[in-house]
Amino acid sequence: MRIEDWGLIHYEEATRRQLEAVDEVHNGGPERIIVCTHPPVVTLGRGTKDEDLTGWTGETYATTRGGRATYHGPNQVIIYPIVDLRLAREGLRERDVHAYLRAIEDSCVSVLKKIGLPNAEARTTKSGEISLTGVWIGAKKIASIGIAVRRWITYHGVAINVLHDPAAFKGIQPCGFSSNIMTSIEEELSETINYSLVREEFVGEFARKLALSSVT
Numbered sequence: 001m002r003i004e005d006w007g008l009i010h011y012e013e014a015t016r017r018q019l020e021a022v023d024e025v026h027n028g029g030p031e032r033i034i035v036c037t038h039p040p041v042v043t044l045g046r047g048t049k050d051e052d053l054t055g056w057t058g059e060t061y062a063t064t065r066g067g068r069a070t071y072h073g074p075n076q077v078i079i080y081p082i083v084d085l086r087l088a089r090e091g092l093r094e095r096d097v098h099a100y101l102r103a104i105e106d107s108c109v110s111v112l113k114k115i116g117l118p119n120a121e122a123r124t125t126k127s128g129e130i131s132l133t134g135v136w137i138g139a140k141k142i143a144s145i146g147i148a149v150r151r152w153i154t155y156h157g158v159a160i161n162v163l164h165d166p167a168a169f170k171g172i173q174p175c176g177f178s179s180n181i182m183t184s185i186e187e188e189l190s191e192t193i194n195y196s197l198v199r200e201e202f203v204g205e206f207a208r209k210l211a212l213s214s215v216t
Contacts, residue, residue: 001211003203006036011043011061011072014080018155021082025153031212034080034157035203038072042172045069045146055171065146065156067133070174075165075184077199079206080157085149089212097149101133104158107205108135108143115201116189117142134175135160140183144175162186162198 006014014036025031041059044052045067052069053060060069072078081104088094092103105122112120112135120142123132135143143160161168161184169179186193 001207002030002032003207004032004034006034008037008039008074011038011041011059014038015061015063018080018082019150022150022153022155025082025084026151031084031210032082033203033207033210034082035199036078036080037074037076038078040071040073040167042069042071043146049176052173052176053171054173057171063146063156064148066148067144067146068175069172070144070146070159071169071172072159073165073168075161075163075168077160077162077195077202078157079160079202081154081206081210083154083210085152085154087212089210092210095152097147100154101145101147103209104145104147104206105135107202107209108145108158108160111198111201111205112137112142112185115185115198117185137183137188139181140188141175141177141181142183142185142188160185160202162193162195 041061042056044062045065047067048069085095092099109120109122117137120137122135134141134145143158145158146156147154148156164184164186169182
């Protein structure tokens with residue numbers, strides 16, 4: 001499993017590079033965990049509705065991931081696993097997309113609990129027509145998940161809100177909710193966060209959870 005740090009990268013460029021990585025993995029190249037951040041952008045998943053963009057005036061980008069509109073920005077840790085679902089690994093059968101989603105959720109929850117948020121939990125149900133998919137701290141959402149699969153290779157992934165940014169999510173209904181529902185690690189812990197250390201925790205946990213070397 002290779003770790004790639006793309007730093008601050010425009011969403012469109014990151015999508016192009018992910019698709020290149022998907023082709024490489026499909027042809028036998030190494031799986032990888034990509035970590036990055038994006039300049040502020042609202043990405044439009046396949047389920048996006050017109051009302052999701054209520055006042056956003058910045059950049060938007062239509063994606064192939066599932067879910068509705070959401071925000072990406074430099075306050076987040078963004079992780080894109082490029083993983084071959086044709087291969088079985090511990091706790092993850094081959095070609096099992098739902099188990100893969102649970103692995104992503106479990107990785108997020110494990111790190112959040114480790115750094116001091118014991119009530120972190122993943123939710124997979126719906127509130128009316130709105131999906132609750134993601135990771136939550138009580139009534140607040142702290143991580144958004146949206147994946148895509150091409151020829152059984154995964155791309156897109158998870159955005160975890162690490163630093164408090166009052167401008168993030170303004171002017172949209174993220175995943176169909178009011179922007180007020182979103183929170184961050186910094187807000188929940190009520191203290192200054194070392195972004196680099198938090199990023200390392202997430203990358204390490206994702207690599208451990210998805211590593212083929214863990215298969216017995």
